[in-house]
Amino acid sequence: MDESGSAPVELAVRLISETAHDLRSPLASVAATMELIRDGQLGEVTSMQDDVLQAALKQCDYLNALVGEMLHADGLLGGTTTLHRRVVRRSEIQNMVSDATAAVLATKRIELLFDGLDANEAPIYVDATLLCRLLVNLVVNAERASSEDSTILIKAHDDHECGVVRWSVVDCGGGISSEKMRELANPGASPKRAKSDYGGRSTGTGLGLMICRQLATLHYSDLRIRSRVGSGTDVMFETPLAHPTAVATAFARFRNQIFGPAMRPKPIAGDIVPSQSDRSAAASSWKEATLNFVGAGPRCGSRVAIGTTSISGDHAAGAVDTFDRILQSRLGRFEVSYRTTRRTWVWVLDADHRTVADRMRKIDVSLGKLLENVEVTWGEPTVVPVGHRTLQSLLIDRMTTQALSAATSEIFGHAVDRDTVRPGTDPIASSPVAATRLDEELRRLTVRMRHHSDRMKSQSAALRPPRS
Structure with a gap:
């Protein structure tokens, strides 16, 4: 890692984290005072006043969550965040995100849609809390860029060949300009709030996206942003499916690509990484940027x-x-x-x-x-x-x-615990089917090897020079 490039980010995050400690106490006092007023402790409250206080308390909750993100930013960048990865059903993630974003989206009457998060979908191997934080941050950013009565889509698409789920958070807001996309792709730039050039509406892509970048890294993924001014933004990342090959491949790819000697080519800081569609259609105005890992590297790099x-x-x-x-x-x-x-x-x-x-x-x-x-x-x-x-x-x-x-x-009926199967799967019942299939497969392979042997013998005889 280029320490000189990440130093400004580390300094800014540390300053933000220290400032957040000072903000939490007065924010809690303001919220407590408004609760006293709402509950009638300081006098009777009218219905209209109650509605205003409820809206103000929701904003306090949002600010408190933002302060929490600021406090966690230092840990995310320094790699000290506590993880608990496990097999998770996607419906659990959907419920968590829906509950966490309901109040924020209700202000603009924005509908949050889900695709690919049904209970019968293949489970994933993630830290459920951190994945929820990542999706909530992206939804909040999308809400800031969206107009009233619009929609935001969270989509999860399975790529079984690669063993990953490709997540997308899509909005129909103002989009992000090319200049701002370059700022986002530059790991050495100081975190700041980026604004869309479309209507001057804030997209909230400063601290929030920097935290999202680190949360995606904790799931072995980059954060990719695809946007066009006037059309909207699509933020993408990946998580591994919940089976051994997928988890092993995701971790090995992450570790090899970023810190191994056979590193993939990285774009120059600030350059926009063109997508395949951009290369094939030069007339397209969609722009794509990849936010790679930023922070302290491993102790043993090789x-x-x-x-x-x-x-x-x-x-x-x-x-x-x-x-x-x-x-x-x-x-x-x-x-x-x-x-x-x-x-x-x-x-x-x-x-x-x-x-x-x-x-x-x-x-x-x-x-x-x-x-x-x-x-x-x-x-x-x-x-x-x-x-x-x-x-x-x-x-x-x-x-x-x-x-x-x-x-x-x-x-095969050996004496083992009934709970020794992989978490997330049903207990395996004793059955002769597996042994029967194994015998059939061995017989098939034996016949196949015999045919190969006969073919090799005939080819060898054909190549042998004739005797004089």
């Missing part, structure tokens, strides 16, 4: 350590869930812990051969202080280079092997 952790003994599900939350809270931005079964995890630590043992020891000591009588077994770590397919391949192998081993043991 190596990571991969290993496993398991809990032995008979423990209640609540204790195991607590262990999962504590384990994730001890990991940094460039580390991950994936729960392959109810009692086993695969993790990636930001460490190399010299530091991995000490890193594991510190995590183990921290877990032991918070959870008593829980026997934790740490597997032998493997240190792999960053920037190569080795990281992705090994991570996929570790995650899928553990997830499948529990399922296989359950299918």
